[in-house]
Amino acid sequence: MNLPAINTRVDVLLPNGVTYPSRIEDVADGVLQIAAPMGPRGTLSAREGDALELAWLQHNERVAAPARLTEKASDRPRYWGVQLIGGVQRNTRRGFVRGGGGEKIRVQRTDEPAAPVNGYVMDIGEVSLRARFLECDYRRSHQVEMAITLSDGVVRMAGQVLDVRYVFETEHFDVIVTYEPTEVDRRAIRSYVYRRMVEQRRRLR
Numbered sequence: 001m002n003l004p005a006i007n008t009r010v011d012v013l014l015p016n017g018v019t020y021p022s023r024i025e026d027v028a029d030g031v032l033q034i035a036a037p038m039g040p041r042g043t044l045s046a047r048e049g050d051a052l053e054l055a056w057l058q059h060n061e062r063v064a065a066p067a068r069l070t071e072k073a074s075d076r077p078r079y080w081g082v083q084l085i086g087g088v089q090r091n092t093r094r095g096f097v098r099g100g101g102g103e104k105i106r107v108q109r110t111d112e113p114a115a116p117v118n119g120y121v122m123d124i125g126e127v128s129l130r131a132r133f134l135e136c137d138y139r140r141s142h143q144v145e146m147a148i149t150l151s152d153g154v155v156r157m158a159g160q161v162l163d164v165r166y167v168f169e170t171e172h173f174d175v176i177v178t179y180e181p182t183e184v185d186r187r188a189i190r191s192y193v194y195r196r197m198v199e200q201r202r203r204l205r
Contacts, residue, residue: 002088003027004056011165012037012082013053014046017139018173019165025079031070036078040171048072052082055091064091098125099193104149105131107175110158111143119175121148124193126186128162128178136173138164144177150192155185 004010008024012034020037027033032054037044046052048069055064065088071081101122108116119133129148138144142161147154159179167174181189 002058003030003032003084004054004058008056010034011055013055013163014044015050015052017141017164019055019163020044021166021168030083032067032082032084033079034082036072036080038168039166046072046080054082054084058088062091063088065089098123098128099196100124105129106147107131107133107136107138107144107177109138109142110145122174124148124189126181126189128176130174130176132167132170132172132174134172136164136175138173138175140164146177146179150188151195152188152192155181155188157181157185 004024006024006026010022010024011019012022013019022034022037025033025035046069050069052067052069053064054067055062065084066086067082067084069080070083073079103121105119105121106116117133117136119131122130122132138161140161144161145158147156157179159177161175162178163176165174
């Protein structure tokens, strides 16, 4: 098994369903020592034996593997011992053209009562989008209803949360949602993305 090298940046999916950034600090006897992931309120809670998932870039391709937390060290800097327990698999999610950025989005859970959350789109495509929120309690597989403001109006779609990532640098949460739009909404998104791409190219000339 090809283990990620020291100083490789990794994403760590915790049992709470949120992905946090970290880094490989050392590798010894097949165990990866990673910097203890940090959330908005400090070091995150996890127990030895918890199932995790690590994702990283390998040969310019995103890959992921199941892992297990084997050790928690409270020394400074704090680190976790993590052991991969499964094969490394490709983890790419981009199957369609994506673009945009900055569009207003309002998201509300439909599987449980919850207040809507306002954010903005980082990028959008025909089957998924990535949106950024200051605060959210979304987790993988949550069902949501979205209202996305595009130039031609508001597109409303149901979707499912694929991933939630904490962005340490900005202290925001990036939420990736997948969906199956109607053909009308699919064309609206595709047209909007291509229009934005053309506008950006013109500005760069």
